[in-house]
Amino acid sequence: MSWDISKMNEWKAEEFPRGAVIPQAGNSKDYVTGGWRSERPVRDDAKCTQCLLCWIFCPDSAIDVEGEKVTTFNLNHCKGCGVCANECPASAIEMVPEGCELPEVK
Amino acid sequence: MATQKTLAVTGNVLVAEAMRQCAPDVMGAYPITPQTTIVEEFAKFVANGRVHTEYVTVESEHSAMSACVGASAAGARVMTATSSQGLALMWEELYIAAGMRLPIVMANANRALSAPINIHCDHSDIMGARDAGWIVLFAETAQEAYDNTIMAVRIAEHPDVMLPVMTCLDGFITTHSIDRAQIMDDETVKAFVGDYKPENALLDTDNPVSHGNFAGLGGPYFEFKRAQRNAIDRSAAVIESVGAEWSKICERPFGMVEGWGMEDAELAIVAIGSTAGNARHVARELRAQGVRVGVLKVRCFRPFPFADIAEALAGCKAVAVLDRSESFGAEGGPLFLEVRSALYDRAERPAMVNYIYGLGGSDVKLELLRQVYSDLSDLADGASTPGRLVYLGAR
Numbered sequence: 404m405s406w407d408i409s410k411m412n413e414w415k416a417e418e419f420p421r422g423a424v425i426p427q428a429g430n431s432k433d434y435v436t437g438g439w440r441s442e443r444p445v446r447d448d449a450k451c452t453q454c455l456l457c458w459i460f461c462p463d464s465a466i467d468v469e470g471e472k473v474t475t476f477n478l479n480h481c482k483g484c485g486v487c488a489n490e491c492p493a494s495a496i497e498m499v500p501e502g503c504e505l506p507e508v509k
Numbered sequence: 510m511a512t513q514k515t516l517a518v519t520g521n522v523l524v525a526e527a528m529r530q531c532a533p534d535v536m537g538a539y540p541i542t543p544q545t546t547i548v549e550e551f552a553k554f555v556a557n558g559r560v561h562t563e564y565v566t567v568e569s570e571h572s573a574m575s576a577c578v579g580a581s582a583a584g585a586r587v588m589t590a591t592s593s594q595g596l597a598l599m600w601e602e603l604y605i606a607a608g609m610r611l612p613i614v615m616a617n618a619n620r621a622l623s624a625p626i627n628i629h630c631d632h633s634d635i636m637g638a639r640d641a642g643w644i645v646l647f648a649e650t651a652q653e654a655y656d657n658t659i660m661a662v663r664i665a666e667h668p669d670v671m672l673p674v675m676t677c678l679d680g681f682i683t684t685h686s687i688d689r690a691q692i693m694d695d696e697t698v699k700a701f702v703g704d705y706k707p708e709n710a711l712l713d714t715d716n717p718v719s720h721g722n723f724a725g726l727g728g729p730y731f732e733f734k735r736a737q738r739n740a741i742d743r744s745a746a747v748i749e750s751v752g753a754e755w756s757k758i759c760e761r762p763f764g765m766v767e768g769w770g771m772e773d774a775e776l777a778i779v780a781i782g783s784t785a786g787n788a789r790h791v792a793r794e795l796r797a798q799g800v801r802v803g804v805l806k807v808r809c810f811r812p813f814p815f816a817d818i819a820e821a822l823a824g825c826k827a828v829a830v831l832d833r834s835e836s837f838g839a840e841g842g843p844l845f846l847e848v849r850s851a852l853y854d855r856a857e858r859p860a861m862v863n864y865i866y867g868l869g870g871s872d873v874k875l876e877l878l879r880q881v882y883s884d885l886s887d888l889a890d891g892a893s894t895p896g897r898l899v900y901l902g903a904r
Binding site for chain 1: 739
């Protein structure tokens with residue numbers, strides 16, 4: 404089913420599904436959790452060998468890949484754990500502190 | 510055609526019979542005195558093929574209620590039974606069952622809580638769990654325990670409610686004493702409770718849903734609690750209508766409160782459970798002597814019938830509220846606090862005394878109840894109260 408949660412912050416008690424049920428499957432990507440992050444990964448395209456180990460290791464599936472190449476980090480879900488930077492054999496990923504600007508995360 | 514059979518039977522056996530007739534899909538069960546014979550009888554029904562229930566024997570009450578929560582979320586009609594320490598061990602899951610809005614029905618054989626260890630009747634177990642969000646019904650007799658169990662299924666599963674219901678009966682006094690009671694024929698009960706049509710069932714794989722979700726970090730937890738409050742408030746009308754419907758079939762009255770002599774009573778005892786019978790016995794004696802006494806029995810504790818109680822007691826001169834449990838350090842026992850609060854908005858309020866009685870099965874002798882009415886009579890004549898809180902019959 405389609406479940407529009409765009410106005411959830413305005414819903415009254417009786418408008419929520421009973422018992423905090425989520426009446427839709429596979430919608431965890433709609434739940435933005437990147438705001439927990441204190442550091443973000445930054446990838447150096449010149450050093451990256453596209454081995455995709457970061458994509459394999461990322462516990463949050465937050466490495467976006469297109470055509471078998473890493474394109475970007477999904478900062479809506481990246482928690483900044485640094486596993487990708489630690490595992491990268493080419494040291495192509497650096498963790499940098501989050502500043503006050505978080506353009507990708509609402 | 511509804512046909513009833515009169516039996517000489519214990520409360521527990523009759524509750525097990527009611528559960529069999531309601532035919533739950535799942536029972537997560539763990540034995541504890543004085544509830545054991547409910548799940549024991551029910552296990553026999555399962556073993557003999559008289560009911561097709563998935564009977565899950567678990568390792569504790571914590572697991573029993575966890576199994577019930579899981580099965581109910583999966584879309585099953587679920588029943589179980591517990592008592593005392595077992596109910597205490599279910600503490601976490603009681604709140605979860607209510608918060609997840611799962612219509613589980615559980616019998617609770619009221620028994621004291623440790624320490625010291627005691628297996629006999631008082632209401633400490635349920636009163637400790639009274640704020641968990643369950644609807645709470647009390648039985649005076651085996652008959653009422655039977656009726657409550659059947660009504661509980663309809664109340665819990667009503668779309669306006671969808672909350673768990675606990676049906677309480679007094680440990681040993683009601684659970685184990687052989688009492689005269691009527692049992693309805695299976696077909697009538699089956700038709701009355703109907704089939705359970707779950708919404709949001711985990712096993713409905715065509716409509717996948719997720720249960721037990723997170724609503725913190727600024728999420729709508731507060732709104733979910735408000736929805737729960739709305740549901741239990743709405744349940745009052747459902748309890749009344751389901752009670753009226755069952756009453757018509759079984760020809761036994763049901764009220765969230767039941768009065769005896771309350772039409773013109775000057776002195777009244779408010780009580781829960783089996784003690785209401787003792788109080789009526791004494792009240793009959795006093796009525797025969799011309800004393801205007803009454804008994805108000807509270808059959809539904811959650812939602813609490815504030816308006817009915819205020820209405821029933823408003824004309825009295827003096828009222829005794831009998832609590833079979835403590836709320837240590839509070840102004841009185843749980844029932845007293847609610848009853849006194851029910852009268853707060855009334856212009857005329859009767860004098861009111863709280864008696865804590867019968868803890869750990871301490872005998873509720875008739876002379877103790879005569880003493881209560883005698884105290885009330887003095888109070889109505891302007892005497893000072895026998896005390897704000899009286900331990901009735903305690904040395």
